[in-house]
Amino acid sequence: MTTQELLEKARGAKTAMALAGTETKNRALSAMADALVKHQDDILTANRQDLDAARGTISTVMLDRLALNPERIAGMAKGIREVVELPDPVGAVLNRVERPSGIVVEKTAVPMGVIAIIYESRPNVTSDAAALALKAGSACVLRGGKEAHRSAAAIVSALKEGLSAAGLPEDALQLVEDTSRASSTQLMTAAGYVDLLIPRGGAGLIRACVDNATVPVIETGTGICHIYVDGQADQEMALNILENAKCSRPSVCNAAEVCLVDRKIAPEFLPKLKNRLVDRRKEQGQPPVELRLDPDAAGIIPGVPAGPADFDTEFLDYVMAIKVVDGVDQAVAHIAAHSTGHSDAIVTAGEGTAKKFLAQVDSAAVYWNASTRFTDGGEFGLGCEMGISTQKLHARGPMGLQELCTYKYVVRGTGQVR
Secondary structure, three states: OOOHHHHHHHHHHHHHHHOOOOHHHHHHHHHHHHHHHHHHHHHHHHHHHHHHHEOEEOOOHHHHHOOOOOOHHHHHHHHHHHHOOOOOOOOOOEEEEOOOOOOOOEEEEEEEOEEEEEEEOOOOHHHHHHHHHHHOEEEEEEOOOOHHHOOOOOOHHHHHHHHOOOOOHHOOOHOOOOOOOOHHHHOOOOOOOOOEEEOOOOOHHHHHHHHOOOOEEEEEEEOOEEEEOOOOOOOHHHHHHHHHHHHHOOOOOEEEEEEEEEEHHHHHHHHHHHHHHHHHHOOOOOOOEEEEOOHHOOOOOOOOEEEHOOOOOOOOOOOOEEEEOHHHHHHHHHHHHHHHEEEEEEEEOOHHHHHHHHHHHOEEEEEOOOOOHHHOOOOOOOOOOOOOOOOOOOOOOOOOOOOHHHEHHHHHOOOOOO
């Protein structure tokens, strides 16, 4: 099926989705979750084919991002079931006012219509995005990366079975078959067919959408996330947070890429950091972190000298840039110059210092004494997420059901004229 044909099918299904009641949508989502588990073997077979084709062409970290197993499929099903439990945003009255004229004005949440998602090699995005879009009353068009296309196709096949079982149109969920750039460009310019486009992936994909789209776009994802270790930090806490934020899953957008260290504690803290992220991980048979050091940090511990681009790079790997700064003001200034507005953290026991950091760092999520890895729809209580918005208009941070709706004004009167 051509991309144009599936866009037409999705547009044809959006009215049925907009009119679907909460019970019907929840029944469909439950059936979709069951179908994922039921067809687990088919999905894993397709995923193995994707992995075999990708080996040697993408990094080990990105292979892990692509890989599925029974636990991850169970997690995908769990994410859909969590969406079932969330309140239906469609029809919610966001604000109500009765005017002196007697008219009643209600600002009411309504579906977007057709939501298109362009994403790369994470198969779980397929089910997360579909579940959220459909619960929000919209049709969904998915365009995954070529590395994960077999996996995505098997997942969509299972999800469509669940949709059909609940009496909703299978056409409300579409997977683009063409994985060339042409299909991405077609979605970006599908005015009249796509009501909202959400890119999930690297900086190149997101920039291409922002630069070329003629349909509304929510910019997501690129995460140059910073952790500032203040002079008043509990250093053991800082080490725990840094290892989690860098190493628990380095290929995701909420992984930390930069560590800023207060000059007051740098001679004491940086050797501890090297021991935790490099030496100890080697001893335990875990991938060590490559530390890319500014000149001040390089004067304290061995590592790789930081290049001109290292503080502006989303590594998505076991690599972290390290810079010594003169206190919180310089940390905030560095983040302002290099952050992508995703997630940034401070580790400190100083409440005043923390409040300054939280107030002045202009990112979608700011943290005090916690890992940036919490920037996630599930961790924020939104169920699975559509992505992390790094822009300020309409949606910011993890995008759940409410962010996938727009609104209209419903006005009731008794014959008033102006």
